[in-house]
Amino acid sequence: MFARGLKRKCFDHEEEGDGPLAGFRAVPSYDLQRQSLLDMSLVKLQLCHMLVEPNLCRSVLIANTVRQIQEEMTQDGTWRMAAPQGGGPAPLDRLVSTDVLCRSAREQEQGQPGPEDGSFPKGFEDGPAAGLTCDVPSVTVAQAPRHLPSSSSWDLDSSRESRGSFQKSLDQIFETLESKNPSSVEDLFSDVDSSYYDLDTVLTGMMGSSRASPCDTLEGFTPLTAAPPGPGCKADLGELDHVVEILVET
Amino acid sequence: MAGLQSDIISTVEFNHSGELLATGDKGGRVVIFQQEQENKIQSHSRGEYNVYSTFQSHEPEFDYLKSLEIEEKINKIRWLPQKNAAQFLLSTNDKTIKLWKISERDKRPEGYNLKEEDGRYRDPTTVTTLRVPVFRPMDLMVEASPRRIFANAHTYHINSISINSDYETYLSADDLRINLWHLEITDRSFNIVDIKPANMEELTEVITAAEFHPNSCNTFVYSSSKGTIRLCDMRASALCDRHSKLFEEPEDPSNRSFFSEIISSISDVKFSHSGRYMMTRDYLSVKIWDLNMENRPVETYQVHEYLRSKLCSLYENDCIFDKFECCWNGSDSVVMTGSYNNFFRMFDRNTKRDITLEASRENNKPRTVLKPRKVCASGKRKKDEISVDSLDFNKKILHTAWHPKENIIAVATTNNLYIFQDKVN
Numbered sequence: 201m202f203a204r205g206l207k208r209k210c211f212d213h214e215e216e217g218d219g220p221l222a223g224f225r226a227v228p229s230y231d232l233q234r235q236s237l238l239d240m241s242l243v244k245l246q247l248c249h250m251l252v253e254p255n256l257c258r259s260v261l262i263a264n265t266v267r268q269i270q271e272e273m274t275q276d277g278t279w280r281m282a283a284p285q286g287g288g289p290a291p292l293d294r295l296v297s298t299d300v301l302c303r304s305a306r307e308q309e310q311g312q313p314g315p316e317d318g319s320f321p322k323g324f325e326d327g328p329a330a331g332l333t334c335d336v337p338s339v340t341v342a343q344a345p346r347h348l349p350s351s352s353s354w355d356l357d358s359s360r361e362s363r364g365s366f367q368k369s370l371d372q373i374f375e376t377l378e379s380k381n382p383s384s385v386e387d388l389f390s391d392v393d394s395s396y397y398d399l400d401t402v403l404t405g406m407m408g409s410s411r412a413s414p415c416d417t418l419e420g421f422t423p424l425t426a427a428p429p430g431p432g433c434k435a436d437l438g439e440l441d442h443v444v445e446i447l448v449e450t
Numbered sequence: 451m452a453g454l455q456s457d458i459i460s461t462v463e464f465n466h467s468g469e470l471l472a473t474g475d476k477g478g479r480v481v482i483f484q485q486e487q488e489n490k491i492q493s494h495s496r497g498e499y500n501v502y503s504t505f506q507s508h509e510p511e512f513d514y515l516k517s518l519e520i521e522e523k524i525n526k527i528r529w530l531p532q533k534n535a536a537q538f539l540l541s542t543n544d545k546t547i548k549l550w551k552i553s554e555r556d557k558r559p560e561g562y563n564l565k566e567e568d569g570r571y572r573d574p575t576t577v578t579t580l581r582v583p584v585f586r587p588m589d590l591m592v593e594a595s596p597r598r599i600f601a602n603a604h605t606y607h608i609n610s611i612s613i614n615s616d617y618e619t620y621l622s623a624d625d626l627r628i629n630l631w632h633l634e635i636t637d638r639s640f641n642i643v644d645i646k647p648a649n650m651e652e653l654t655e656v657i658t659a660a661e662f663h664p665n666s667c668n669t670f671v672y673s674s675s676k677g678t679i680r681l682c683d684m685r686a687s688a689l690c691d692r693h694s695k696l697f698e699e700p701e702d703p704s705n706r707s708f709f710s711e712i713i714s715s716i717s718d719v720k721f722s723h724s725g726r727y728m729m730t731r732d733y734l735s736v737k738i739w740d741l742n743m744e745n746r747p748v749e750t751y752q753v754h755e756y757l758r759s760k761l762c763s764l765y766e767n768d769c770i771f772d773k774f775e776c777c778w779n780g781s782d783s784v785v786m787t788g789s790y791n792n793f794f795r796m797f798d799r800n801t802k803r804d805i806t807l808e809a810s811r812e813n814n815k816p817r818t819v820l821k822p823r824k825v826c827a828s829g830k831r832k833k834d835e836i837s838v839d840s841l842d843f844n845k846k847i848l849h850t851a852w853h854p855k856e857n858i859i860a861v862a863t864t865n866n867l868y869i870f871q872d873k874v875n
Contacts, residue, residue, distance in 0.1 A: 237708060240766060253518045253544075255658045256606055256625040257675050261712045264654055268708060449559045 231276070238269045459862040463850055465529040465537065468853040471499055471860055472539060473867055474524025478508040480594070482552065483869075496856060499869050503552055505594035508543040520545050526611050528620070530633075538597070540620065544607040547622055549598035549633065557585040572727040575638040603629050603639045603730055610660045623660035623672060626653075629686075642690045643672060643682065657833050658716050658773075665725040669694075673730060677714030679739065697739050698744045707769065709761040717773035719858060723854075729785055731776040736787050736797065751797040751804065754789050756827035757839045769843050779852045788847025791836065793823055809847060809861045809868040819873055 241262050456477025471483040483502045483616070486497030511520040522543055530538040536553040561583040564572055585686050606624035613620040628643035643660075647653055656675045663669035668684045680693035701710065711732035721728045727748075730737050734755060737747035753774075757764060764770040769790075776787040788794045789806070797804045806823040826835040829831050849862040857872035 235764075236707075237765075244768075253516070253520075253607065255771075257658060257715070258768075260621060260653060260656050261675055261771070264711055265708055268711070 231273075234269055234273065238266060238273075241266045241269070454865075457865050459849060459865070459867060460525060460865065461527050462851045462860050463527045463529060463539075464851050464853050464860065464861050465539075466854060468529045468855050470502065470537060471531070471851070471862075471869070472527045472529065473862065474507065474527050476521075478506055478510070478522030478524060478543065479506055480507045480524060480527065480539075480550070482592075483867075496858065496871055503592040503594055505550070507541045507550065508546065508549060513543075525608055525815055528611050528613050530613060531617060540611050540613065542608050542611050542622065543603070545604055547600040547608070547611060547631075548596050549600075550594050551597045552592060552594045555591045555593060556588060558588045559583045560586045573697055579721050579760040594744055598633065598636050600631055600639070601638050603631075609658060612662045612670065613658060614662045614667050615665055618665075621660060621662060623657050625656040626659065628670075628672060628690075633670055642684060642687070642688070644689065644691060653802045656736050659719045659720055661728075663725055664721050664723060671728060673719040673722075675715040676711060677716055677732060679716065679719060679728070679730060681741065695741070695744050697747075698739070707761065709765060712765070712770055713761065714785070718775040720776060720778060722778050723780065724782055725783065729776055729778065730775050731787055733770060733772075733774075736776050736785055738785070738799070749799060751785070751795075753795050754825070755786055756825055760838065764843075767843065769846075772846055773848060774846075775849050777850055777852045779857070780855050784852075786850050786852060786859065788850050788861070790843050790846050792842040792847060793825075794847045794850055794861055800857035807857060807868075809863050809869075809870075810845075811866075820870065 245259060246260050246265070454477075456479075458476040460475050460476055461472075461474040464470070465472070469485050471485075473481050473483075477480070482502045483499035484502035484543065485499050488497050497729045507521040507524055510522045512518075520543065524541050524543060526540075526542050530540070532538075535574055537549050537551055539550050539552070541548055546860055559714045560567065561570060561581050561582075563577060563580055564574065566572055570857050579868060600622070604622065604627070606626050608622055608624050610623040611620060612623075618634075619630055619632050622631065622639075623643075626644065626646040627641055629639040630642045631639045643657070645655065645657060658659045658673045658675055660670060660672035663671070669681065670684070671681045673677050673679045673761045677698065679697040681695040682690035682699070683694045684690060686692070703713070716730045718731040719728060726741060727857075728739050728741065730739065730747075731753075734757060735753055736751045738749040738751075740748045761770060774788050776785060783798055783800055784798050786794060786796045792808050792810045793806050793849050794809060795804060806825070809824050824832075824835045825841070826832065826837050828838075831837050845863060847863055851860045853859065859870050861870065
């Protein structure tokens with residue numbers, strides 16, 4: 201449910217864009233999908249704070265999924281920076297279906313024939329069905345390889361901050377289970393609420409360019425730009441910031 | 451049709467002879483069914499199971515230190531082998547294990563000197579003669595009494611209990627630790643496995659199930675949320691943190707997705723009766739392992755492969771975290787596990803045939819043979835097939851049990867218990 205609301209927001213803004221964004225409109229990018237999954241996972245972790253002790257196995261599995269997504273986001277961010285200039289057409293034609301996250305890399309490379317081949321996945325046009333339902337037939341897909349060795353960009357300050365917030369949430373969850381001091385349920389909820397807010401804003405880059413890290417803005421833009429070389433990435437930030445602002449209507 | 455939350459069945463277990471079947475529920479109750487003794491003359495069917503005893507095993511508790519409730523839900527029941535007229539079972543909730551004695555009383559003393567038959571005390575001055583009380587038959591009464599309470603040994607939620615083949619000790623496992631108990635001693639237990647990291651932030655794996663080997667009293671296994679099974683030998687060291695064997699199937703890289711780890715998490719592990727194999731259940735499959743081969747299972751059965759493309763939705767609605775159990779038949783030739791839409795599956799290891807059946811009142815009249823079901827994964831749906839999209843994910847069969855000797859199975863839907871048996875001609 202949360203994922204649906206999030207996506208709808210994103211896509212509403214896209215309709216107002218033009219120029220370089222025209223092709224991006226209503227394209228369900230893999231990165232946005234992944235972002236939705238990440239957000240959904242974080243919400244699930246936060247919702248664990250109920251009166252009955254949270255299920256540790258579930259929390260650990262969700263936390264591992266979040267870590268996995270974040271690691272991949274990190275790798276992708278770095279990979280985009282290092283990709284060669286003449287890499288062919290911009291990845292605008294990388295159309296990714298709603299169920300890309302559910303299916304294996306091999307299936308995606310083979311593609312899958314469906315009645316809606318060549319058109320946008322139905323879910324995004326209809327709105328209400330825009331949850332992460334996996335029964336929408338896929339369109340042409342080129343899956344970015346996930347296993348590229350790349351240095352982690354967790355060194356960036358704001359990345360550390362977002363990671364810190366995430367770690368803080370995780371810590372809170374695991375601490376609950378073995379808290380040595382009696383803590384009231386209300387305290388638990390208040391802490392959780394504020395940290396989630398921070399995490400949410402940092403990750404979706406909604407707070408404006410002052411807080412958005414290069415890593416975050418790049419995440420949002422991978423389908424738009426031909427990947428610039430490493431040293432040149434900072435030079436593009438101004439343009440990227442501008443585009444982020446349009447997308448999120450700040 | 452909404453039933454009481456507290457009636458949700460949370461565990462099902464036959465005793466060693468198969469005569470008794472115990473169920474535990476979310477409300478902390480245990481209900482025991484007993485098989486009617488076969489009528490030797492008219493052996494057209496095996497005896498039916500009727501309620502034998504009902505008792506409240508666990509009550510809800512409140513942990514004041516953590517401000518958290520402790521659920522009374524019964525997570526597991528395990529029977530002890532019968533040694534005398536009484537029956538014994540272990541039942542556990544998240545924190546406390548209890549040993550219950552179930553005994554029958556079919557005689558009562560009559561003819562007290564100081565009491566009337568209804569219990570009122572007689573005026574001593576009216577007693578003129580003395581008599582010896584005698585036992586007279588009465589209606590059968592089944593009493594359950596707690597004989598041992600094994601408490602305060604688990605910080606995390608208990609997921610498994612398993613009685614050793616020595617019938618003197620048993621293990622209890624929670625998310626991070628496994629303890630060894632002696633059935634007679636309640637104030638002490640030995641910690642034999644501890645996977646808690648020094649820093650909880652580093653926690654990435656939990657224990658999901660554990661079981662003693664059926665014949666080797668020094669051997670047990672435990673499964674993890676990362677899809678591994680570790681076999682441990684208690685003779686090696688006091689703390690069995692180093693496994694003797696590690697069973698893990700290498701991941702298929704072409705099937706990798708963000709949900710790979712979650713669906714590899716093992717929800718149940720069961721040794722075969724012979725002790726030569728063990729079976730594990732993960733989200734989509736059942737695997738049979740030969741204890742002599744650690745690098746891959748010897749058999750893999752797909753329970754509901756059509757769900758693989760739905761993992762996103764199943765993650766969203768939390769179904770992906772459902773913990774299905776599995777069980778062997780008495781001869782280890784067939785294995786059974788549950789699925790959604792009140793379906794359950796059986797796999798014959800010899801013929802390699804499998805069948806899907808449904809446990810529901812609407813679709814099956816009593817005493818009729820169950821009709822096999824089929825789920826249509828994609829494409830044109832044939833008549834009588836059910837499409838994946840119309841499966842009811844609220845109707846899940848997590849708990850199943852197979853009679854140790856006969857072809858009688860117990861299948862628990864959310865609120866109901868179904869008992870099926872082979873058609874006897």
